[in-house]
Amino acid sequence: xxxxxxxxxxxxxxxxxxxxxxxxxxxxxxxxxxxxxxxxxxxxxxxxxxxxxxxxxxxxxxxxxxxxxxxxxxxxxxxxxxxxxxxxxxxxxxxxxxxxxxxxxxxxxxxxxxxxxxxxxxxxxxxxxxxxxxxxxxxxxxxxxxxxxxxxxxxxxxxxxxxxxxxxxxxxxxxxxxxxxxxxxxxxxxxxxxxxxxxxxxxxxxxxxxxxxxxxxxxxxxxxxxxxxxxxxxxxxxxxxxxxxxxxxxxxxxxxxxxxxxxxxxxxxxxxxxxxxxxxxxxxxxxxxxxxxxxxxxxxxxxxxxxxxxxxxxxxxxxxxxxxxxxxxxxx
Amino acid sequence: xxxxxxxxxxxxxxxxxxxxxxxxxxxxxxxxxxxxxxxxxxxxxxxxxxxxxxxxxxxxxxxxxxxxxxxxxxxxxxxxxxxxxxxxxxxxxxxxxxxxxxxxxxxxxxxxxxxxxxxxxxxxxxxxxxxxxxxxxxxxxxxxxxxxxxxxxxxxxxxxxxxxxxxxxxxxxxxxxxxxxxxxxxxxxxxxxxxxxxxxxxxxxxxxxxxxxxxxxxxxxxxxxxxxxxxxxxxxxxxxxxxxxxxxxxxxxxxxxxxxxxxxxxxxxxxxxxxxxxxxxxxxxxxxxxxxxxxxxxxxxxxxxxxxxxxxxxxxxxxxxxxxxxxxxxxx
DNA sequence: TTGTACGCGTTATCAT
DNA sequence: ATGATAACGCGTACAA
Numbered sequence: 294x295x296x297x298x299x300x301x302x303x304x305x306x307x308x309x310x311x312x313x314x315x316x317x318x319x320x321x322x323x324x325x326x327x328x329x330x331x332x333x334x335x336x337x338x339x340x341x342x343x344x345x346x347x348x349x350x351x352x353x354x355x356x357x358x359x360x361x362x363x364x365x366x367x368x369x370x371x372x373x374x375x376x377x378x379x380x381x382x383x384x385x386x387x388x389x390x391x392x393x394x395x396x397x398x399x400x401x402x403x404x405x406x407x408x409x410x411x412x413x414x415x416x417x418x419x420x421x422x423x424x425x426x427x428x429x430x431x432x433x434x435x436x437x438x439x440x441x442x443x444x445x446x447x448x449x450x451x452x453x454x455x456x457x458x459x460x461x462x463x464x465x466x467x468x469x470x471x472x473x474x475x476x477x478x479x480x481x482x483x484x485x486x487x488x489x490x491x492x493x494x495x496x497x498x499x500x501x502x503x504x505x506x507x508x509x510x511x512x513x514x515x516x517x518x519x520x521x522x523x524x525x526x527x528x529x530x531x532x533x534x535x536x537x538x539x540x541x542x543x544x545x546x547x548x549x550x551x552x553x554x555x556x557x558x559x560x561x562x563x564x565x566x567x568x569x570x571x572x573x574x575x576x577x578x579x580x581x582x583x584x585x586x587x588x589x590x591x592x593x594x595x596x597x598x599x600x601x602x603x604x605x606x607x608x609x610x611x612x613x614x615x616x617x618x619x620x621x622x623x624x625x
Numbered sequence: 626x627x628x629x630x631x632x633x634x635x636x637x638x639x640x641x642x643x644x645x646x647x648x649x650x651x652x653x654x655x656x657x658x659x660x661x662x663x664x665x666x667x668x669x670x671x672x673x674x675x676x677x678x679x680x681x682x683x684x685x686x687x688x689x690x691x692x693x694x695x696x697x698x699x700x701x702x703x704x705x706x707x708x709x710x711x712x713x714x715x716x717x718x719x720x721x722x723x724x725x726x727x728x729x730x731x732x733x734x735x736x737x738x739x740x741x742x743x744x745x746x747x748x749x750x751x752x753x754x755x756x757x758x759x760x761x762x763x764x765x766x767x768x769x770x771x772x773x774x775x776x777x778x779x780x781x782x783x784x785x786x787x788x789x790x791x792x793x794x795x796x797x798x799x800x801x802x803x804x805x806x807x808x809x810x811x812x813x814x815x816x817x818x819x820x821x822x823x824x825x826x827x828x829x830x831x832x833x834x835x836x837x838x839x840x841x842x843x844x845x846x847x848x849x850x851x852x853x854x855x856x857x858x859x860x861x862x863x864x865x866x867x868x869x870x871x872x873x874x875x876x877x878x879x880x881x882x883x884x885x886x887x888x889x890x891x892x893x894x895x896x897x898x899x900x901x902x903x904x905x906x907x908x909x910x911x912x913x914x915x916x917x918x919x920x921x922x923x924x925x926x927x928x929x930x931x932x933x934x935x936x937x938x939x940x941x942x943x944x945x946x947x948x949x950x951x952x953x954x955x956x957x
Numbered sequence: 958t959t960g961t962a963c964g965c966g967t968t969a970t971c972a973t
Numbered sequence: 974a975t976g977a978t979a980a981c982g983c984g985t986a987c988a989a
Contacts, residue, residue, distance in 0.1 A: 296966055307976045342742045344966030347675045347981045364708050364922045372704045376696050379725055389723040393711055410674045573699055577909050590696045628982055639960045676982035679965050
C-alpha cells in the first residue's frame with residue numbers, strides 16, 4: 294500500500310505538498326502539481342479512506358438504513374431503492390454502508406451508534422414507521438438524514454416520497470368516473486404514515502361526492518397478502534353492493550384478488566380492484582393490476598441528492614415529492 | 626464523541642489500560658477492568674471504527690460486490706443474497722459496504738481499489754461472470770474473497786453455490802421419468818458458469834439414456850425473458866415433437882410460457898416447461914412453474930461464514946454446495 | 958499489572 | 974509556494 298509519504302519521497306517534496314496537490318489546492322506550482330499527479334498515477338496511489346475520515350471526522354459514506362425487511366420479500370423495493378441511492382452516491386464518490394433494522398431481533402446497536410462509529414456523512418432511511426424506536430432518535434441526532442416515504446416534522450431531517458394523498462385521490466376519482474358508487478378501502482399498517490395519507494385521500498373523494506364513509510367498508514390487511522385475503526373472504530359475501538376495492542398496497546390487492554376468485558366474484562366485471570406501488574407482481578398476476586406506480590429508484594436517488602445538499606450546507610427544500618402515475622391494467 | 630482518552634481520565638488510568646480492558650486483554654485486574662467497562666457504558670462510549678481500522682490495517686467491513694444488476698430487476702435475488710450476508714456479518718459485528726459493478730458504465734474504480742481504500746476485511750461477490758474484468762483481478766489480489774455461484778479455480782478464493790450439474794440432472798431425470806423423450810434446453814448466458822453446468826447436466830442424462838443431443842434442440846435465451854420468448858416463437862411451430870423444455874432460468878421459462886400460450890400450445894399438456902431458480906414470479910405465473918429452488922439467502926450466509934473463516938485463518942473447505950430442491954408445480 | 962510512547966495515513970495550521 | 978508538525982483515536986511494543 295503506497296501512501297503520500299512514498300510519493301513525497303520520490304517527488305522530493307513534503308507530504309504536505311503532496312496532499313495539497315492531490316486535493317487540488319491552488320497553492321501548488323502547476324509544475325510540481327503535475328509531477329505529483331503523474332507520480333501518483335504511476336505508483337497506483339489510492340488514498341486511505343480511514344485516515345482521511347479520522348482527521349476530517351467524517352467519512353464519505355452514506356448509511357443506508359432499511360427497516361422491516363425480511364427474507365423472501367415479495368417485491369424488489371429495497372433493491373430498487375438501494376440502487377437509486379447507490380447511483381447518486383457513486384456519482385459523488387461516496388459509498389453505501391448497510392444497516393438493517395430488525396424489529397424482532399432488536400438490534401443491540403442503535404442506528405446512532407452505527408452512524409457515529411463509522412463517522413457517516415449522513416443516513417438514508419427506508420421502510421421506517423412512525424412507531425419505530427429509531428424514528429425518535431433522529432430528532433436529537435445531529436446526523437444529516439433523509440427519510441424515504443416518511444414525513445419529517447423536524448426541519449433538519451429531509452424527506453422524499455410521492456404525494457400519497459393526491460395519488461389516492463387520483464385512484465378514487467378514476468373509480469368514481471367509471472361509475473362506482475360503493476367503494477371499499479383496504480388499509481395497511483396504521484403506523485405507516487403512507488397508510489394514513491392514502492386513507493385520507495380516499496375519504497376526501499368520498500366527501501367531495503357527498504357520500505358518508507361507512508366504517509364497515511374500511512378493511513384492514515396489514516400490508517399482508519394473507520391478511521388481505523382473510524379480510525376479503527369475510528367481507529365480500531356480505532357486501533354484494535360493493536363494486537370497487539381500493540387497496541393501499543399491491544400485495545394486499547393480490548390477496549384480495551385470490552379471495553375474489555375463490556368466491557366466484559369476477560374481477561373487474563363484478564369487482565374492480567386497484568392496488569398501490571406497482572410492484573413487479575402487479576403486472577404478472579391475473580388479471581394484471583391497475584395500480585399507482587411509484588419509482589422507488591428515483592425516489593431514493595433524490596433522497597441521496599437531498600442528503601448531500603444538506604451535508605454540504607447547500608440550500609434545499611427538506612421535503613420533496615416525485616411524480617407518480619396511475620397504471621391502468623385489467624383489474625379495474 | 627467520547628474516546629478512550631476520556632475514559633482513561635475519569636478512571637485515572639492510562640489509555641493503554643482502557644484499550645486493554647475494552648479488548649478483553651488478560652493483563653488487566655478484574656477490578657479495574659470492571660470499573661472501565663462500567664465507565665464506558667455510563668459515558669456511552671463507542672469505538673471509532675476508522676481509528677481502529679487505521680492502526681490494524683483492516684476494518685471490520687465486508688465488501689459486497691454485485692455485478693450486472695439493473696433497476697427493475699425481475700427477481701429478489703440480490704436482496705435475498707444481501708440479507709444472507711448481512712445476517713452473518715452482524716452476528717460477528719461486521720458491516721457491509723456495497724459495490725456495484727456496472728459493465729456498461731465501466732466503473733472508474735476497480736474493486737481492488739475499493740477494497741484497499743476501505744481496508745476491507747474481505748469481499749463477497751455475487752452475479753459475476755467469467756468474462757468480467759474483475760474476475761481476473763481476484764487472482765493476484767491478496768484480499769480474502771468468496772464467490773457466489775461462480776467456481777473459483779484458485780485455492781485462496783472461496784466459492785459457494787448449489788450443485789448445478791446435479792440439479793440439472795434431477796430436472797432431467799424427473800422429465801424422463803414422466804415419459805418425455807424429446808426434451809429441448811433453453812440456455813442462458815454462456816459466460817455464466819452456471820449455464821455450462823446446467824447444460825452439462827442436461828447432456829449427461831441424455832447420454833445416460835442413449836439419446837443423441839440434437840443441436841437445434843439447444844435454444845439460447847440469454848437469461849432474458851424477451852430473448853426466450855423470441856426463441857420459442859421461432860422454435861415451437863417447427864418442432865411439435867418436443868414435449869418438454871428445460872430452461873436454465875425461471876425468467877426465460879416465463880418468456881417461454883408466454884410464447885407457448887400465444888401459439889396455442891398447452892402447458893403442461895402439450896409441453897412441459899421447467900425453470901430454474903424459483904424466483905418469486907415462478908409461483909405467481911399461470912401455470913405456476915415447476916423449478917429448482919435455490920436459497921440465495923442461505924448461500925450468501927454460508928459465503929459470509931466461509932469468508933470469515935478464511936480471514937481468521939481457520940481451516941475451511943474453499944468450496945461449498947448447499948442443498949437445492951425440485952419444486953413441482955403445474956407447468957411440468 | 959500498568960504506563961509511556963510510537964505509528965497508522967491523512968488533513969490542517971503555522972511558519973518560512 | 975512549500976515544509977515541519979500537530980492532531981485524529983486507537984492498538985501495542987517496550988519499559989517500569
